[in-house]
Amino acid sequence: MSLFKNRIRGGHVDGPQKSTDPTEIFKTLIHKEGFDYLRDIQKDFLKLWNVQRSQKDVVGILNTGAGKTLIGQLMLLSKMNEGVGPVVYLCPDRQLVMQAVEQAAIHNIPVVTISHEPGQTAEFPTEFLNGKAILITTFERMINGRSIFGVEGYGNRPIQRIGALVVDDAHSCIKKARQQSTIIIKNDHPAYSKLWKLFEQSIRQQGEGAFTAIKSGESTVSRVVPYWVWKQQKDSVFNVLHNLYLDNDESVKFTWRIIGDELSKCQCYISGSQIEITPPYIP
Known part of the structure; x- marks a missing residue:
């Protein structure tokens, strides 16, 4: 009756408090035979991280084969138990996504991925949104101009709040972030000649030899x-690239929304095979 009265008054009865200590969480998981232990390096790393868990950004360095996938997943389980909201584990490519999913299955760690049926808009799994499972996906799925996680300033997708994020092989993902922030126009694309005409004279002034080589492909x-020529022609460049974006052109499809507002700060490199527009620092 006391429980009933408590609920009538608007109170509630909490269940058992979930642990946020990642090494203790590991002990509660149901493991496949032979995988029910943490290596010393994994324990030491998790204990060190647990002391610093309130820091916004933490970089961890481990040797290959040290079991960092499990470490990252236990960290995210810990943050989920803390109640921070949806959590994400990013991998450099799809192959590593599948490996991370297989690793989670060994320890019965709740994980989900994003499925995408042809012709349909990709959506987040409910378990991820409710903070009940770790979303494992690729770095490129998040970091692109049409990200399912939303892009600030573009309203086709609401910004998806994330409580905690682990980036696996972060050094590899930095290269991918650079790629996702760079527009490349090949020399057989109509926009190449439009941009070349804007900068032809400035390239020629840098040397006839290079000019001739570039012009010959x-x-x-x-x-x-x-930079001063780029600044002078910025509006013309903007018009060329924005029209490509409006036409849903593949050359700017996944990059324009990332660097469109940063165009004045970008650098432009011209070769005989392509024109590359990239910011000095990744936005």
């Missing part, structure tokens, strides 16, 4: 557009 020779 030589891929090994490139020149950077001087």
